[in-house]
Amino acid sequence: MATERVGTEDGETRVELEQGTRSHDSSLARLYELMRRVHSSADTAQVLDEIARGVTEGLGYGIAAISRLEGEELVTTTFAGPEHERPFIIGRRRPVRLILEEFVVGDEWGILRYVPRGRVSEEALEGMWIPDYEPQDVPDAWHPEDALYAPLYSATGELLGIMAVDLPPEGRIPDRQQRELLEMFVIQAGLALSNAQHRGRMAERLALGEMLKQVALAGNLGDLDMVVQQAARAVTHGLGVSQTFLRCFPESPGGTGEHAAGHPAPNRLSAGIPSLRHDMSRLLESGDEVSVGLHVDQDGCPSLPESCGALQRRMREHGATRATVSPMRVGADLLGYVVVMQTADQTALTRAQRDALAEVGRALGQMVLNARLRSTEQLLVAELQELDRYKGELIATISHELKTPLTSIVGHTELLADGGAPARSLAAIARNAQRLQGLIDNLLSYSRVQEQRSAARRDVDLVALVDEVADALAIQVARGELGWEVRRPAGPVTVLGDPEELRRVVENICGNAVKYSRPGGGVAVEVGQAGRTAFVAVTDQGLGISRQDQAHLFSPFHRSSNPDALSVPGTGLGLAISRRIVELHDGTIEVDSELGVGSTFTVRLPLRPPSGSARD
DSSP states (O other), rough: OOHHHHHHHHHHHHHHHHHHHHHHHHHHHHHHHHHHHHHHHHHHHHHHHHHHHIIIIIIIOSSEEEEEEEETEEEEEESSSSSGHHHHHOOEEEEEHHHHHHHHHEEETTTEEEEEETTOOOHHTTTSSSOOOOSSSSTOOTTTTOOEEEEEOTSOOEEOOOOOEEEEEGOOOHHHHHHHHHHHHHHHHHHHHHHHHHHHHHHHHHHHHHHHHHHHHGGGOOSSHHHHHHHHHHHHHHHHSSSEEEEOOOTTTTTOOEEEEESOOOOGGGOOOOOHHHHHHHHHHTTTOOOEEEETOOSOOOOOTTTHHHHHHHHHHHTTTTTEEEEETTEEEEEEEEEEEOOTTEEEEEEEEHHHEEEHHHHHHHHHHHHHHHHHHHHHHHHHHHHHHHHHHHHHHHHHHHHHHHHHHHHHHHHHTTTTOEEEEEEEEHHHHHHHHHHHHHHHHHHHHHHHHSSSEEEHHHHHHHHHHHTHHHHHHHEEEEEEEOOOOOSEEEEEEOHHHHHOOOOOOOOHHTTOOOOOOOOEEEEEEEEEEEEEEEOOOOSOOOOOHHTTSTTOOOSOOHHHHHHHHOSOHHHHHHHHHHTTTOOEEEEEETTTTTEEEEEEBBBBBBBOOOOO
């Protein structure tokens, strides 16, 4: 019996050895095929999946999972084992810090790390997946809280991820041979991730280079709205993010020159986050890292104390879980910002991508600055051209206005010297001297009101003012056979202002109506109030003013291009003086005219405030 038993045991031993050898050979064959695939395949996810299945199907482990390093977290991306466990393991995130702490307290098995139950911290246990089964009652039994890890390194020693296995063969702690075979699979997994990292970095460099190229080309478009739109599209594609927002601030708070763009969703000008400008300005002034990352569920952000909540709301609107904000700047001058958003299934930006985003911000900042410098240069050129035109017009106008009466005065002076008709000559000399005096008075008035910053204020009744002007113009109205109508309220229309200056305004617009009216025409003057505003409107049936002339009507020394209007003497200063006086009284002057039909000039001024609030 004993011999049979020994023989039987020897036979079972041989069978077990043969089965173990065949299993070992099968694992090696599978490992060889994986080695070939690792170095030839570009599909990293498929290779990692085959490695995990090789560990479970070839080595007999119940669970094999591979996690990849994303920033400061390990994210499980590959799983082999019971399908009902997959949802609990895939996508699981754990801080890499906790795993490294477990490595310290674990036993070193070559490149493997075995962490027996009892050595794992409570914090680490909370994030672990623990199988639900009863361990065997043997010394080397595998316990559900045991852990077996293998760090996955690149060829340069950089940690890329980890492989974790559970439920080893026969529910026992792996022996040396099992551990050696597992190490071989682990090495292949590390190589696969290293190759993927190398390919990824090459692809990333190409994508970032293309992105920066497209942003630079956008600068050639000239129009800033087109520049930021093209740049937003380039950033979205170059970084592989779900949404990009760009915003250029106006040159001054509340001013013009703001631009916004987004891709794929648009970015409305009205949808800005003003507090983000404050936060980014503070970061630039402090010299801190200015590219800031934010999670949608993050509880506050020290770098973005004012804008954190508003930015998180915007992230939720676009289904994003992460955002990165980078300034659009030139040196320490903040000109705008770039925001990129990512969804939960997108990996966090790498250091190279964040650096490229910062470079986009600097490139766009320089483009914005250059565009504004060009715009300022164009404005200065236009102003210089206008000044040059004004100078020529001024010289021509004054020369003409001085030459005509001076010629008459000189001519009549010669007649007097020759003993000609003295009465007629004296009248002509007096008339032209008055014309010269009027020109000089207008020049002095224009100079005075240009330098004046405010007007002396006291009660002025516009109704009485219109009556005074009507009396002064009565002879000219009669000479032109014009109709004269005044519409007024029963009581006074009182404003606060300088009586002499306001009289000059009313006299000017009424005098022009009379001067440019055809014989037999009519002039209508209306005085009234609307709300808290007083107005004087003067309508004539005269020559009218073309649209082209209306654009420069209130410019100093402007004379109409209409030959009929040019035949009427004038300096081109009256309306310029009137506008300045009205502006000093916080009012407006407007014209509504049609060439050949007539014109209406309307002056609007604030009514006198209630008693006690008047300004001196």
